[in-house]
Amino acid sequence: MEFNNLIYQKQGEIAVLSINRPKALNALNEELLQELNIAIDKICVDKEINVLILTGEGKSFVAGADITQMQKKTSDEARNFAELGMKVFRKIELMDTPVIAAVNGFALGGGCELALACDIRLASSKAKFGQPEVGLGITPGFGGTQRLPRIIGEAKAKELIFTGSMVDAETAKNIGLVNNVFEPDTLLDEAFKLAKKIAANGSLSVKYSKAAINKGLQMDLDSAMELEKDLFALCFASEQQKEGMAAFVEKRKPNFK
Numbered sequence: 001m002e003f004n005n006l007i008y009q010k011q012g013e014i015a016v017l018s019i020n021r022p023k024a025l026n027a028l029n030e031e032l033l034q035e036l037n038i039a040i041d042k043i044c045v046d047k048e049i050n051v052l053i054l055t056g057e058g059k060s061f062v063a064g065a066d067i068t069q070m071q072k073k074t075s076d077e078a079r080n081f082a083e084l085g086m087k088v089f090r091k092i093e094l095m096d097t098p099v100i101a102a103v104n105g106f107a108l109g110g111g112c113e114l115a116l117a118c119d120i121r122l123a124s125s126k127a128k129f130g131q132p133e134v135g136l137g138i139t140p141g142f143g144g145t146q147r148l149p150r151i152i153g154e155a156k157a158k159e160l161i162f163t164g165s166m167v168d169a170e171t172a173k174n175i176g177l178v179n180n181v182f183e184p185d186t187l188l189d190e191a192f193k194l195a196k197k198i199a200a201n202g203s204l205s206v207k208y209s210k211a212a213i214n215k216g217l218q219m220d221l222d223s224a225m226e227l228e229k230d231l232f233a234l235c236f237a238s239e240q241q242k243e244g245m246a247a248f249v250e251k252r253k254p255n256f257k
């Protein structure tokens with residue numbers, strides 16, 4: 001896959017998509033979001049891929065939506081722009097494959113929102129997180145007001161969004177915004193390690209677990225339990241369940257296909 005603003009690599013079951021607009025600190029413009037949309041569509045239909053790592057080139061993960069492109073927008077144009085980003089981020093959130101954000105630097109505004117749409121966030125010790133939109137006279141617009149409180153809780157989310165303050169990676173870890181922090185030069189290796197650990201499991205059961213969590217969180221508990229039961233039962237119609245349990249009984253490592 002060739003793009004102007006993305007670098008795509010595939011290593012076996014693991015795909016890496018790197019935002020590549022370093023001159024503008026990987027700020028998200030419409031072209032980049034359209035490319036991201038196409039890349040995600042292609043990854044979704046590639047049955048070989050079991051984990052996606054999302055990262056950024058240079059010193060930034062993503063420093064937000066492109067302010068120069070947003071500056072002159074009318075309300076209608078701004079709504080369309082928000083809708084485009086929301087659509088792509090939702091696709092990332094709901095895709096079958098788990099997505100790890102390897103946050104290598106600034107994750108601000110739309111960049112923080114992109115990381116929030118991923119399943120797991122790992123950060124470089126140099127990463128900085130924040131929702132600085134109110135300082136620009138706007139609100140977050142790619143889901144930040146919704147995902148941030150769901151992930152770190154209402155009070156902390158309100159503090160971050162109302163102040164527009166940046167937090168460093170350690171603070172982000174302490175408030176539950178990132179899963180783990182690593183030295184900058186080991187971040188991608190650590191993301192791969194995690195990806196491989198996930199990919200060594202039954203891919204179907206990982207995908208069903210992601211669906212159960214994401215969909216279940218939007219349901220009442222009883223309906224969500226029904227969903228879990230259905231997906232659990234569905235596993236028993238798969239070769240992977242047969243292999244996983246046979247391997248346990250035969251005291252060997254499973255060989256999932």
Ligand code: HXC
Binds near residue numbers: 081133136141
């Ligand atoms: C456009 C951006 C940009 C952005 C950085 N650049 N962020 N361009 N949109 N979001 C550009 C700069 O203009 C500059 O271009 C180059 O990248 C390098 O940035 P510097 O500011 O020189 O770097 P530095 O001094 O290291 O400061 C880094 C920074 C700062 C703290 C991250 O760049 C910054 O505050 N950026 C904006 C962060 C932000 O407010 N993000 C939220 C955007 S709103 P030149 O040409 O001068 O070299 C948003 C809304 C989402 O995300 C929802 C939309 C619907």
